[in-house]
Amino acid sequence: MPRPVPASPTPLPAYLRDTYTWAYLDRRSVRWLDQRVVVSAILWGNADRLMNAAVAEFRPGQRVLQAAAVYGDFSLRLVARLGDAGQLTVVDVAPIQVANTRRKLLRWPGARVRVADLAEPLATTFEAVCCFFLLHEVPPHSRRCIVRNLLSAVEPGGRIVFVDYHRPRWWHPMRPVMALVFRYLEPFANSLLAESIETLVPESADFEWRRETLFGGLYQKVVGVRR
Numbered sequence: 040m041p042r043p044v045p046a047s048p049t050p051l052p053a054y055l056r057d058t059y060t061w062a063y064l065d066r067r068s069v070r071w072l073d074q075r076v077v078v079s080a081i082l083w084g085n086a087d088r089l090m091n092a093a094v095a096e097f098r099p100g101q102r103v104l105q106a107a108a109v110y111g112d113f114s115l116r117l118v119a120r121l122g123d124a125g126q127l128t129v130v131d132v133a134p135i136q137v138a139n140t141r142r143k144l145l146r147w148p149g150a151r152v153r154v155a156d157l158a159e160p161l162a163t164t165f166e167a168v169c170c171f172f173l174l175h176e177v178p179p180h181s182r183r184c185i186v187r188n189l190l191s192a193v194e195p196g197g198r199i200v201f202v203d204y205h206r207p208r209w210w211h212p213m214r215p216v217m218a219l220v221f222r223y224l225e226p227f228a229n230s231l232l233a234e235s236i237e238t239l240v241p242e243s244a245d246f247e248w249r250r251e252t253l254f255g256g257l258y259q260k261v262v263g264v265r266r
């Protein structure tokens with residue numbers, strides 16, 4: 040009898056392996072980076088504000104896709120906002136991140152966490168999609184694929200919420216520090232700062248957009264509602 044061929048695992052994108060192994064693929068970093076205090080420090084004390092700003096865009100009872108795992112309690116806040124009648128699906132390409140997010144969401148039966156590459160088309164659609172600090176970590180070509188796929192996953196009348204870095208104003212005291220962070224740790228971030236999320240792909244023409252910047256322009260929240 041021929042043996043069934045095991046499903047091939049989703050390959051990790053080269054940019055993730057080459058640039059972010061230290062941050063997302065190493066068990067020791069997952070343990071220490073996944074702490075509230077660390078997440079808060081990385082976002083200069085703005086973690087609560089940014090997470091609340093994202094989560095407030097969703098309503099109880101919605102079916103929501105969270106694009107990629109996020110350190111700290113972001114998924115817990117989102118799933119609590121959706122409530123028992125809602126459904127959260129988290130998709131991440133790294134099995135170690137999927138396992139970590141599953142552990143955090145164990146007490147929420149409405150939550151699903153699965154491995155997939157968001158640069159590949161999604162098989163399902165959602166009432167809403169949330170993408171928290173993913174776009175600055177991917178190179179421009181993959182960023183466009185991801186945004187296109189996420190937009191395609193939004194049902195008519197549904198919304199998509201991006202929270203990410205934005206170019207800080209010239210006087211921002213953190214500007215020189217962030218320039219170093221982007222240069223040495225986040226090599227794709229500057230390419231995101233040079234473009235507008237809401238015009239990245241032609242498919243965005245089907246959405247009404249609004250954008251808000253926070254903390255002296257260092258962060259942005261961009262919300263699109265499908266017409």
Ligand SMILES: C[S@@+](CC[C@H](N)C(=O)[O-])C[C@H]1O[C@@H](n2cnc3c(N)ncnc32)[C@H](O)[C@@H]1O
Pocket residue numbers: 052055063078106107108109110130131132133136155156157158171172173176177185
């Ligand atoms: C959301 S981003 C960064 C979030 C934020 N910096 C934080 O503190 O967690 C990090 C995640 O994106 C995931 N990721 C990167 N590229 C991806 C892709 N193409 N598809 C799915 N997940 C991806 C990584 O595996 C990682 O878990």
